[in-house]
Amino acid sequence: MTSSVSCSGFSKQEQHCKNFKSNFVNYSSVVDAQGYSCSSYIEPTNRFLTFQGESFANYSRSFNFYLLPDPTLENDASSHTLPAYFDSQTNQALANFYTAAANAGVGFLNNFMIDYQFSQQEAFTSSGPVVMPIIIGFDEEVEVIELNGTIKMSNIQLSSEGTVYAIAREIGQVIPDPEDEFSSIEVPTRIHRTPTNEQINNCVDWNNEPADACAKAVIANDEDVALLLKDLKPNKLYVVYYTVANEYPIQPIFSNEIVSFTVKVLWGGIISSGFIVLTTFFICLF
Numbered sequence: 445m446t447s448s449v450s451c452s453g454f455s456k457q458e459q460h461c462k463n464f465k466s467n468f469v470n471y472s473s474v475v476d477a478q479g480y481s482c483s484s485y486i487e488p489t490n491r492f493l494t495f496q497g498e499s500f501a502n503y504s505r506s507f508n509f510y511l512l513p514d515p516t517l518e519n520d521a522s523s524h525t526l527p528a529y530f531d532s533q534t535n536q537a538l539a540n541f542y543t544a545a546a547n548a549g550v551g552f553l554n555n556f557m558i559d560y561q562f563s564q565q566e567a568f569t570s571s572g573p574v575v576m577p578i579i580i581g582f583d584e585e586v587e588v589i590e591l592n593g594t595i596k597m598s599n600i601q602l603s604s605e606g607t608v609y610a611i612a613r614e615i616g617q618v619i620p621d622p623e624d625e626f627s628s629i630e631v632p633t634r635i636h637r638t639p640t641n642e643q644i645n646n647c648v649d650w651n652n653e654p655a656d657a658c659a660k661a662v663i664a665n666d667e668d669v670a671l672l673l674k675d676l677k678p679n680k681l682y683v684v685y686y687t688v689a690n691e692y693p694i695q696p697i698f699s700n701e702i703v704s705f706t707v708k709v710l711w712g713g714i715i716s717s718g719f720i721v722l723t724t725f726f727i728c729l730f
Contacts, residue, residue, distance in 0.1 A: 474510070474511055475492060475512065475693040476507060476509055476510070477501065477507070477510075477607070477662045477664055477693055478693075479492040479493025479494070479495075492693060492694045493693065493696065495645070495647075495660060496658065497611075497655075497658030497659045497660060498659040498672065498674070499659070499660050499662070500659065500660070500661040500669055500670060500671055500672065501661065501664075501667075502667035502668060503667075504667070505665070505667065506555075506664075506665045506667070507664065507665070508559070508665070508691070510693045528540070529541040530557070530558050534557070535558040536555075536556070536557045537557060542556075559573075560573040561573075562574045567692035567694075567697060568697060570690050570697060574690050574691060574692060575603075575604045576604075576606070576690050576699050577604045577605065577606035577663070577688050577690065577699075578602065578603040578604075579600070579601070579602060579603075579608065579688060579703070580602065580603055581599075581600075581601050582598065582599055582600040582601065583596075583598045583599045584596070584705070584707070585598060586707060586708075586709055586710075588678050588709060588710070588711055591677070591678055592675060592676070593675075593676035593677065593678050593709035594672055594673065594675075594676065595612055595657070595672070595676065595684060595709065596670055596671070596672050596673075597610065597661070597670065597672075597673075597686070598668075598671075599668060600663055600671065601663075602663045602688065604690075604691075605664045605665075605690075605691045606663060606688050606689055606690050606691050607660050607661065607662050607688065607689045607696070608660060608661045608663065608671055608686055608687075608688050609641075609644050609645055609659075609660045609686060609698075610644070610658070610659055610660070610671055610673060610684055610685065610687075611639070611643075611644050611647060611648075611649065611655035611658045611673075611684070611685055612656050612658075612673040612676060612682045612684045612707075613636060613649045613656055613682060613683055613685075614633060614634065614680050614681070614682055615632065615633060615635075615636050615681055615682065616630045616632045616633050616634070616680065616681035617630070617631045617633055617679065617680060617681065618630055618631075618679045618680060618681055618708055618710060619631060619679070628710075630681050630708075637650045638702055638704070641689075641696070641699075641702065644685060645698075656673075656675075656676055656682065657673035657675060657676055658673070659672060664691070677709070678711045679709070679710055679711060680709050681706060681708055681709075682706065682708075683704055683706050683707075684704060684705055684706075685704045686702070686703055686704075687699055687702045
């Protein structure tokens with residue numbers, strides 16, 4: 445059975461490819477948590493987790509790489525490459541790793557280590573070291589600049605590493621209350637229902653129509669990441685549906701829970717929301 449190796453380090457994503465191509469060429473794929481791979485090109489390209497919406501991550505201090513052996517081989521010899529570069533007790537990179545990196549033109553690495561190994565089956569079932577994250581909390585904000593609204597999910601906290609996927613869809617208009625000049629009323633424009641994980645991943649709503657905004661945020665290494673749903677019209681009522689996936693970098697393995705909240709995007713950024721927890725039986729996308 446093939447397995448994946450999760451490595452974490454403090455460095456710059458774009459320049460890391462050169463080092464990996466020089467020293468881990470036996471691995472069929474070198475992928476980060478967003479699905480970007482530098483196995484075939486010097487510059488990282490997204491070969492796996494293709495996504496039509498915006499993708500947010502914070503690599504200012506650290507990020508994870510996943511080394512995947514050739515899935516067509518029962519026992520890929522590339523797994524024997526790692527011991528030469530990492531301490532067997534601490535999993536920390538040895539001096540020869542940093543020397544090889546420097547020789548490849550990468551001189552800014554520090555504290556690079558192997559975190560753990562896991563199999564594809566463990567990733568599919570969210571077992572072993574790869575567990576399904578739970579959203580502990582986040583902050584909601586709305587910003588409207590020049591009639592362009594943004595719903596912001598900031599300070600996202602997960603119970604373990606993973607990715608949050610979200611869509612926003614207009615479901616009503618907010619108009620002045622004819623009986624109270626200081627109030628407003630909501631006029632429904634669309635009946636909404638819970639989309640599937642697949643629909644959220646494809647940036648469409650419950651009717652397979654394009655969402656008004658779509659984004660995902662990779663949460664890893666306790667980094668502060670904000671998910672932004674942009675280009676929303678003001679004076680509208682939106683519903684936001686979001687879900688989480690585990691850290692498997694080849695395809696999204698989703699939670700069986702989809703959560704929603706409603707937001708008024710008003711001129712001036714006033715926000716009003718209510719949480720509704722909705723569960724579905726759709727577990728993962730293949």
